[in-house]
Amino acid sequence: MGPDELFQRAVIARRYYLEGRTRIQIAEEFGLSRFKVARMLDEAVESGMVEIKIHNPGAIDVDLSTALQKQYGLEHAYAVAADSTNAADHVDAVARAMAELLQSILRAGDVVGVDCGRTLTHIAPYLTSLPRCDVVQLTGMAGPITSNGTDLVRRISEVSGGESWPLYAPLVVTDARTAQSLGDNLQIREAIERQSSVSCAIVSVGAWSPGASQVYESLSPGEAAALDRTGVCAETCALLLDAEGRRVPGLDERRMGIEEPVLRKIPTRIAIAAGKEKAAATKAVLKSGLVSSLVTDVDIATAVLD
Numbered sequence: 001m002g003p004d005e006l007f008q009r010a011v012i013a014r015r016y017y018l019e020g021r022t023r024i025q026i027a028e029e030f031g032l033s034r035f036k037v038a039r040m041l042d043e044a045v046e047s048g049m050v051e052i053k054i055h056n057p058g059a060i061d062v063d064l065s066t067a068l069q070k071q072y073g074l075e076h077a078y079a080v081a082a083d084s085t086n087a088a089d090h091v092d093a094v095a096r097a098m099a100e101l102l103q104s105i106l107r108a109g110d111v112v113g114v115d116c117g118r119t120l121t122h123i124a125p126y127l128t129s130l131p132r133c134d135v136v137q138l139t140g141m142a143g144p145i146t147s148n149g150t151d152l153v154r155r156i157s158e159v160s161g162g163e164s165w166p167l168y169a170p171l172v173v174t175d176a177r178t179a180q181s182l183g184d185n186l187q188i189r190e191a192i193e194r195q196s197s198v199s200c201a202i203v204s205v206g207a208w209s210p211g212a213s214q215v216y217e218s219l220s221p222g223e224a225a226a227l228d229r230t231g232v233c234a235e236t237c238a239l240l241l242d243a244e245g246r247r248v249p250g251l252d253e254r255r256m257g258i259e260e261p262v263l264r265k266i267p268t269r270i271a272i273a274a275g276k277e278k279a280a281a282t283k284a285v286l287k288s289g290l291v292s293s294l295v296t297d298v299d300i301a302t303a304v305l306d
Contacts, residue, residue, distance in 0.1 A: 076293035079301035101125035110261030117204025139257035176253035234281030279303035
């Protein structure tokens with residue numbers, strides 16, 4: 001290719017990529033067909049004359065996110081990089097990404113289901129604008145008011161203007177009889193019945209260790225250790241899982257929360273996880289198929305990929 005042709009290719013590339021001209025406009029200017037213009041633009045990229053660089057959107061690692069999405073067949077996958085190695089910064093970065101995802105996918109008339117979880121509650125300050133959505137609590141309460149699902153239910157309903165259905169019951173109770181008795185309470189029963197109408201659930205990932213699961217901390221040390229011996233590795237919505245994502249039924253009669261078949265029928269089920277200690281648990285939750293989307297940090301995303 002001679003210098004005149006190279007110069008023309010460079011000018012055409014400039015018109016298209018830098019000046020925003022259309023292919024038809026360029027074709028008219030140079031007296032070429034639009035197919036010739038398209039070919040010259042392709043050649044400009046292939047030859048290295050034009051280099052296209054796509055920057056990651058904010059803190060999202062596009063390559064890791066895409067790999068997560070492909071490996072686990074996820075609807076949405078965000079691998080989020082924090083500005084520092086501080087654990088609190090990781091939680092905030094992941095929470096912010098979760099809030100942004102919700103604000104982009106929710107539509108008027110959706111019903112949001114909310115699990116309990118410390119990481120999950122950090123999304124509240126970042127929720128600034130939502131369409132009108134009702135909100136249903138998926139699991140009972142554990143920990144202080146600012147760390148359980150009830151406060152997040154309130155915040156989402158405030159922002160969206162929808163009705164809220166809190167679940168005023170402990171996350172784990174002492175025995176099956178207590179669970180049945182609480183389930184007969186009118187307010188609790190109404191919240192549980194509303195769970196089947198949820199269109200988008202946001203759930204937490206708990207690792208089976210102190211400080212990494214509110215379910216773990218709701219049990220006595222002896223009970224937690226006994227479940228550990230049965231192979232429990234993770235939980236979400238107080239549904240226990242082993243390392244391969246298989247269900248472990250140890251608390252099924254004592255947990256106050258959404259039933260597994262009801263959870264699986266929800267169209268969009270987004271898990272949130274932050275912190276290296278939750279890598280194995282996150283992988284178990286992904287293998288279980290209980291969630292359809294994941295918002296996590298880059299450390300966990302790297303660890304769960306084969």
